[in-house]
């Protein structure tokens with residue numbers, strides 16, 4: 001049984017945002033948290049990710065709890081929908097699931113309208129990291145990077 005969370009249950013949009021949030025948080029001593037065990041929990045309020053972390057400096061322990069209902073349920077629903085699609089569509093899933101600028105702007109507007117400043121900060125940090133990567137500057141290790149392949153950087157076949 002895990003100890004009660006010492007902070008709020010934080011609603012996130014993806015796994016990468018969970019690690020971004022924990023990197024941004026600090027121990028009372030000013031140290032950074034080292035991720036430890038992670039568990040998927042069926043809470044009364046919905047699906048949660050529980051992370052046990054240890055302070056790099058003083059060795060203190062704490063737990064971060066994330067509400068993943070937004071994307072966990074969405075992922076399952078989308079996978080079910082994909083199974084119902086004809087093969088000529090499912091064979092193009094990688095192409096179809098690539099983000100587009102129009103879709104991205106609609107999504108950012110949705111987050112803005114919802115007042116989700118935490119999600120907007122996450123996106124802003126990711127953009128800053130991509131700019132540093134493209135400019136060849138030394139990474140700070142504080143901003144998130146993509147957790148999967150960078151499909152959106154793939155150049156189209158000539």
Ligand SMILES: [Zn+2]
Nearest residue numbers: 027029055058
């Ligand atoms: Zn500490």
